[in-house]
Amino acid sequence: MSKKKRIRKTEITKGRLPGIQAVAVKPQGLSFSFKYFQQQNKRFSVCDRDIAYWLTLLARFKGLSGMTVQELLRSRSKAIRCHPITWQDTSQRCFGLPNEEQLVDTPYQFSLSANAHGRVHGFFINDVFYVVWLDPEHRLYEGK
Secondary structure (H helix, E strand, O other): OOOOOOOOOOOOOOOOOOOOOOOOOOOOOEEOOOOOOOOOOOOOOOOOHHHHHHHHHHHHHHHHHOOHHHHHHHOOOOOOOOOOHHHHOOOOOOOOOOOOOHHHHHHHHEOOOOOOOOOOEEEEEOOOEEEEEEOOOOOOOOOO
């Protein structure tokens, strides 16, 4: 009869494992949040958009996420056209968010492409762009 081999228990030390160090990872570039996205707003509805719109939107988010906020704001690209929103020139007076005057420093918009697919409206807090409205029909600046 053969002897049974015993398997030794692996010793696990409490706390940090030797040789493994925690590294703080800070995202480089712009991030997007939909925390304040108003999908129920009929004026800025995207319910009937085709796949080309959504692919263009995702491609724009991907492209901009490789930029810093300052690079985006300084960009002179005619395809991006990022600039502050001047409420007096628009069909709206504000986003209509609770405590908006404390939350939104300056509202901004940028284009999805040079001549089609509309704009994205929102605001920055640090390196995060908070999307409030998707505006495929250019309804914020209807008179222009």
